[in-house]
Amino acid sequence: MKLTISRKALADLMAKGGSAAAKNSPVPIIGHARLVAKAGVLRVSTTDFEMQAEAFAEAAVEAEGAATVSAEKLTQIVGRLPPDASISLSLEGADVVLKASPGRTRLKLATLPLDLWPALDFKADGAAVFDLTGGELTRLFARTYESAKVNNTATTIACVFLHARDWRGTPSLAAVGTNGHICIVTAVALPEGAEAMPVRGGQAGVLLSFETVAAALRLFKGAEKVRIRVTDRVIALEDGHARLISKLIDATYPDYQRIIPAPSPTRAIMNRARGLSVVTLLESFSTKDQGHKLECGAGTDGLIVAASEAGGEGFDQVDATIEGEITPFGVSSLYLKLMLNAYGVERVALSFGERGAAILVSADDEPDTLGVLMPMRVAGDLVRRLSA
Structure with missing residues (x-):
């Protein structure tokens, strides 16, 4: 693996693709980012076993390949380099060597075996597929996420419920978050295909963890279009620059409409x-x-x-x-x-x-x-x- 990329592009990749890396984990590999250089694109991915974030950007790829490095360390290094720096990454033996120009910066990052990196498998067969704009996704998640997360110790509602429902006589895609003391529900027009989401508790919908919702907001807040695929176990979101795959919470959400x-x-x-x-x-x-x-x-x-x-x-x-x-x-x-x-x-x-x-x-x-x-x-x- 050998490539050159701007500091700005790599910083953005680490901010997005590196966002799922676990910190202080007893399993070192999930603190590592997987770097894949192929066909003029660098892909940066991290995972914590439950969720996987991936971001990709154009790079000058001289030699295709892949490696894993500490996501935290690479993020820190990139953040401390000059804004106009050009960065080269190359795999040399068991290390990734980072060079920055202008200047003579040369840093060596230890790797771990690629086959240890636990990629999440997403099988799209039978998945419900629909699209949202970044604005719609933000409207659904930002408010409900905050109301569900604040002072929440009840595991059965420590999530955001994304589901299809009738809203004032109109088919809609709604999200709800509650901690038992405050509840916020918001809706957008039902996108084509969302009605095919798995049915739980009589409603087509899925339960997303706080970590998944926070990652989706980081990755897709300003996206023009987000393609969403949902199975009964996994959700995948992608906008052409980043991808998020996450396991779903296996539970039935309470009938929140009774408290409204x-x-x-x-x-x-x-x-x-x-x-x-x-x-x-x-x-x-x-x-x-x-x-x-x-x-x-x-x-x-x-x-x-x-x-x-x-x-x-x-x-x-x-x-x-x-x-x-x-x-x-x-x-x-x-x-x-x-x-x-x-x-x-x-x-x-x-x-x-x-x-x-x-x-x-x-x-x-x-x-x-x-x-x-x-x-x-x-x-x-x-x-x-x-x-x-």
Whole structure:
């Protein structure tokens, strides 16, 4: 193996193709990246046994071949070379020799046997095949991933559920993430072929680990088109520059639709940006030992938000239109901030049912996303005292 490639191209390959390498593993080979130089292309792949990331770019290949090297070490080296460097890689005996020009840099990286590298096998026979844009993939995964991951210790829901479902009377591809206290579900138009995904719990869909979703966002966030293939065990995503193969979680996702409350005429339609500002300001007083609790209630000109702990207290008001009688309620600042960040519109609505019932979060200008917040019990004294 012998090739030349720009530092920028190799850095991008390591950032993407090297992203699945395991760190501090007792199995050294899964900390190694597999480099394959063939037909004018360098492919960089890493795996942790459950997931495999691969990225490819053009290179001046003088001699075709393959080798494995430490993914962490090669990433560090490339990151420390001058931005305009030209890098040559060549296999010399049991080492990969890296040279950089301009300059006289010469570094030697130890290899491990190629046959030890545990490539994931993806058999496409019978797979469901469909396409998403990078924007659609980001819409489905970014919000749901955050809501499922935060403070999640329940293994049965520690994932993102990607599935076909009816959304407001339209066939859609939806993703949902929840940790039992917050839930976000979002949808895009159902792409042709997605309905053929394996059926679990009566719905065509698959369960993706946090690691898989995070890797998909890193690799395909700005992609023009992502081709997705799904079997009952494995998912593969590819965009012409990178590929991700991952095993699926073998479980049935809970019936999350049961926890989504119906819209209520009792609502607070609030300015989203102002809400984020207020929550960020007051979260200094919503401490972890109190569950990051904020106390909220209706004010004369909007929604009052208050917090109190041993080190102090504070309150502020969010511009909002109050419809109906809102009983003072508590909510985690961590979850409310995450929920408000899930939307990209000016105003969002919090809908309230009976006291203590789940709060529905929605936006008229973003109807393909719904959120659910479980409230915290409060007496309401703090809101009444600080707003007096």
